[in-house]
Amino acid sequence: MLKKPWLAIIVILITSLVACGTNDESGEEERNNEGEGSTIIDTLSIGFVPSRDPDEIITATEPLKDLLTDQLAELGYEVSDVDITVGTNYEAVGEGLSAGTIDVGLIPGGTYVLYDDGAEVILTATRAGLNNDSDDASEWNANKPTEPVEDQVTYYRALIIAGPSDKGQELADKVNNGEELTFDDVNHASWAVMSSSSPAGYIYPALWLREHYDQTITDLDQVVQSDSYGNAFARLAAGQIDVLVTYADARRDNEDAWTTEFGRSDSIWDETNVIGVTPGIYNDTISVSRHSDSMDDDLKAALQQAFINMAETEEGKEVISIYNHEGYQEAKSADYDNEREAQQLVQSLN
Numbered sequence: 001m002l003k004k005p006w007l008a009i010i011v012i013l014i015t016s017l018v019a020c021g022t023n024d025e026s027g028e029e030e031r032n033n034e035g036e037g038s039t040i041i042d043t044l045s046i047g048f049v050p051s052r053d054p055d056e057i058i059t060a061t062e063p064l065k066d067l068l069t070d071q072l073a074e075l076g077y078e079v080s081d082v083d084i085t086v087g088t089n090y091e092a093v094g095e096g097l098s099a100g101t102i103d104v105g106l107i108p109g110g111t112y113v114l115y116d117d118g119a120e121v122i123l124t125a126t127r128a129g130l131n132n133d134s135d136d137a138s139e140w141n142a143n144k145p146t147e148p149v150e151d152q153v154t155y156y157r158a159l160i161i162a163g164p165s166d167k168g169q170e171l172a173d174k175v176n177n178g179e180e181l182t183f184d185d186v187n188h189a190s191w192a193v194m195s196s197s198s199p200a201g202y203i204y205p206a207l208w209l210r211e212h213y214d215q216t217i218t219d220l221d222q223v224v225q226s227d228s229y230g231n232a233f234a235r236l237a238a239g240q241i242d243v244l245v246t247y248a249d250a251r252r253d254n255e256d257a258w259t260t261e262f263g264r265s266d267s268i269w270d271e272t273n274v275i276g277v278t279p280g281i282y283n284d285t286i287s288v289s290r291h292s293d294s295m296d297d298d299l300k301a302a303l304q305q306a307f308i309n310m311a312e313t314e315e316g317k318e319v320i321s322i323y324n325h326e327g328y329q330e331a332k333s334a335d336y337d338n339e340r341e342a343q344q345l346v347q348s349l350n
Contacts, residue, residue: 038078041294044068045083047093047102049111051198052253052322053230054086060322067316071306077299089227090197094119100291104303106323109339110199112285116333122304123286124331127324129153130248137175140274146249152326154283157248158200160208160276162189163236164264168243172273181275183213189242190222192232196346199339201229204278205245206346212276216346230254236272237262243275249324282336284323304330 046064048057065082072079085102087093090111096102098118105111105119112121128148132140140146140159162168167189174181186209194201206216217223224241226232232244233254251268258268286307288295310316311327320326 038073038076039299041077041079041299043081043083044072044079044294045085045096045101045103047096047105047107048084048086048323049090049093049105049107050086050088050228051108051194051201051247053228056230057086057322058084061319063315064310064319067310067313067319068306071310072302075302075305077302090195094197097287097289098291100289100293103289103292103294105287105289106284107287108197108199108284109282109336110203110343111197112287113336113340113343114197116336118290119287120290120300121285121287121331121333121336122300123307123328124154124335125283125285125320125323125325126152126154126327126329127156127283128326132248133157135277135279137274137277138178140277141172141176144269145255146252148249148252154329155280156200156283157280158204158208158245158278159248159250159274160205160243160245161236161251161272162243162275163239163241164266164271165239165242168236168273171243171275175275176273181212183215186213186243186275187215187219187221190224190240191217191220192224192226192235192241192244193217194226194229194232194245197343199281199342200247200278201226201232201245203339203342203346204281205276207342208276208278210345230257233258233268234262237264247324253324282339284325285331285336286328304328 048061061084064084068082069079087096090107093102093105093107094111094115097105098115112119129151131147131149132143134140162171171181171185171189174185193205196202202217209215209217226235229246229250232246235241236244237258251272255268258264264271288300288303307328311320317326
């Protein structure tokens with residue numbers, strides 16, 4: 001029979017060995033879980049709208065593949081491939097989200113509300129404000145060039161811009177002399193617009209026409225649809241159109257091309273003038289497909305955080321600058337209720 005001191009020692013030794021074994025097993029389990037904890041996604045497809053030249057967008061966003069993959073890996077998602085495409089028009093990206101063939105879309109608010117049965121907004125872009133924010137067109141012309149400021153904003157304006165053609169200059173002279181444009185003035189000009197879901201390229205200019213003349217874009221005699229703003233500026237520079245509609249800092253984006261690709265001798269600021277300014281438009285969205293096989297609440301949350309984190313890095317800022325985005329904040333559907341009202345009004349006018 002063992003004496004009590006020896007019994008106590010044996011119990012302690014056995015307890016220690018069991019504890020060590022348990023710790024080793026739990027440690028091994030933790031190490032195994034660390035390796036097996038990621039959710040694997042074979043392909044994450046991202047669609048961009050063609051607000052810039054498609055080739056330019058593809059080139060500028062190429063680094064997004066690695067940046068987003070790295071961010072998602074830190075959040076528990078192992079993405080094998082990020083596939084980036086540029087839609088042939090705005091609707092193509094909305095339709096891709098609705099069909100589930102595109103997982104994530106960087107689309108304007110107008111496109112989002114048209115396709116919100118199949119798309120869900122998760123983020124709103126923020127961008128630098130501009131030194132001009134007046135609803136008076138002549139003030140934009142008196143304070144050229146338009147420059148960014150440090151303050152971040154969640155909205156932007158659309159501008160109606162007249163070019164260097166004789167008719168364009170005639171309209172600009174009237175505005176800068178303080179004269180009101182008539183509907184005959186604008187109707188005798190040739191216009192370039194974007195697709196009907198583009199807020200700056202169609203919807204809000206249509207509302208501007210309604211507010212000023214009780215008319216809309218479909219009432220104009222000479223309208224052509226452009227597949228990108230760059231294409232519209234090329235037409236403006238060539239005198240093929242007199243007026244285009246675009247987002248407020250588009251001339252900054254096309255300043256170099258104006259005298260190189262488009263062949264003008266004077267600057268874009270000297271040869272173009274604002275003849276109309278719309279109310280503020282809520283910024284672009286990052287939206288996800290409601291019908292994607294990969295998408296669930298956890299992935300949506302991870303994408304939100306990944307894009308926010310990426311936009312805080314220098315490399316990320318460079319990538320998203322293609323759309324003049326500077327950061328992102330979480331968004332909800334109700335943020336775009338005004339956009340829905342605008343869409344409904346435009347549909348009723350067409």
